[in-house]
Amino acid sequence: MPDGAPVSAVEETYTISQLAEAFELTPRTIRYYEDEGLLTPRREGQQRVYTHRDWARLKLIMRGKRLGFTIAGIKDFLDLYEVGDAQVPQMRFLLASARDRITTLEQQLRDVQQTLVDLKEIEGLVVDHLARRGALDA
Amino acid sequence: MPDGAPVSAVEETYTISQLAEAFELTPRTIRYYEDEGLLTPRREGQQRVYTHRDWARLKLIMRGKRLGFTIAGIKDFLDLYEVGDAQVPQMRFLLASARDRITTLEQQLRDVQQTLVDLKEIEGLVVDHLARRGALDA
DNA sequence: CTCTGTCTTTACGTTTACGTAAACGTAAGG
DNA sequence: CCTTACGTTTACGTAAACGTAAAGACAGAG
Numbered sequence: 001m002p003d004g005a006p007v008s009a010v011e012e013t014y015t016i017s018q019l020a021e022a023f024e025l026t027p028r029t030i031r032y033y034e035d036e037g038l039l040t041p042r043r044e045g046q047q048r049v050y051t052h053r054d055w056a057r058l059k060l061i062m063r064g065k066r067l068g069f070t071i072a073g074i075k076d077f078l079d080l081y082e083v084g085d086a087q088v089p090q091m092r093f094l095l096a097s098a099r100d101r102i103t104t105l106e107q108q109l110r111d112v113q114q115t116l117v118d119l120k121e122i123e124g125l126v127v128d129h130l131a132r133r134g135a136l137d138a
Numbered sequence: 139m140p141d142g143a144p145v146s147a148v149e150e151t152y153t154i155s156q157l158a159e160a161f162e163l164t165p166r167t168i169r170y171y172e173d174e175g176l177l178t179p180r181r182e183g184q185q186r187v188y189t190h191r192d193w194a195r196l197k198l199i200m201r202g203k204r205l206g207f208t209i210a211g212i213k214d215f216l217d218l219y220e221v222g223d224a225q226v227p228q229m230r231f232l233l234a235s236a237r238d239r240i241t242t243l244e245q246q247l248r249d250v251q252q253t254l255v256d257l258k259e260i261e262g263l264v265v266d267h268l269a270r271r272g273a274l275d276a
Numbered sequence: 277c278t279c280t281g282t283c284t285t286t287a288c289g290t291t292t293a294c295g296t297a298a299a300c301g302t303a304a305g306g
Numbered sequence: 307c308c309t310t311a312c313g314t315t316t317a318c319g320t321a322a323a324c325g326t327a328a329a330g331a332c333a334g335a336g
Binding site for chain 4: 153154155165169183184185186
């Protein structure tokens with residue numbers, strides 16, 4: 001179960017169901033991500049062959065999903081990681097996208113922190129309330 | 139534009155379109171939230187009358203949406219804020235819900251922070267790249 | 277060769293979170 | 307009284323993100 005870079009010289013590959021199991025997705029979902037342009041596995045015959053690069057992309061996809069991004073939003077986001085071979089106008093665009101995304105993430109950071117404060121206060125209240133009734137066991 | 143507690147003794151109220159404009163939603167959306175049990179305005183004739191309590195709930199709803207929660211998830215979340223009049227079994231349940239939510243929020247916090255690190259690094263790379271080409275203006 | 281397992285494509289179904297249109301009630305203004 | 311503005315309900319429409327058959331390709335085991 002590789003989580004980082006590949007170890008051997010022979011490029012390690014995965015089938016669709018291996019990826020599916022590793023990320024707790026269905027093959028259907030992974031094909032859907034391909035339809036939406038998030039993944040572009042090469043083919044061997046008609047079968048899809050995934051590499052560690054797809055593995056890394058899927059990790060980013062899952063993170064994006066946990067953050068509530070849409071699939072289209074995640075696609076734009078993935079493009080930011082592929083900035084190496086871009087021309088200047090494209091780079092300007094990517095820069096603007098990255099900065100927009102940073103702005104919303106900073107808002108989201110504040111939201112998460114405030115919600116955590118709220119919930120922990122509520123947790124304290126409830127624990128306290130249950131304690132006063134001697135009902136804090138189990 | 140009240141943002142905190144009401145000032146006068148006479149309970150300040152709002153129409154549906156006032157709320158809609160304040161939160162940049164449509165009346166349709168606000169009625170939908172009512173259908174889903176997130177809001178329960180009182181009626182005057184057949185018209186809905188909203189108070190500062192609904193205002194506060196809407197603020198929580200919007201925050202939940204920015205965090206990518208589903209409407210059902212936000213409903214459960216709102217219930218946590220109404221913990222005052224609960225019985226012991228219900229309290230146990232709410233406590234468990236709160237703790238679950240805290241767990242996922244802490245994951246989300248890590249995700250946001252990591253993504254911000256990534257994006258700021260990308261931003262740096264792009265800025266650098268544009269600078270080397272003397273293409274950093276405008 | 278047949279069976280089994282895993283892959284493939286095609287395509288219709290489903291849920292969520294609203295949008296949109298139709299048709300009507302009601303109070304205020306001219 | 308008529309219009310305008312804002313509210314109401316009912317109900318069908320829609321985009322996103324998959325789920326779920328259906329039907330076939332293909333490799334290896336027996």
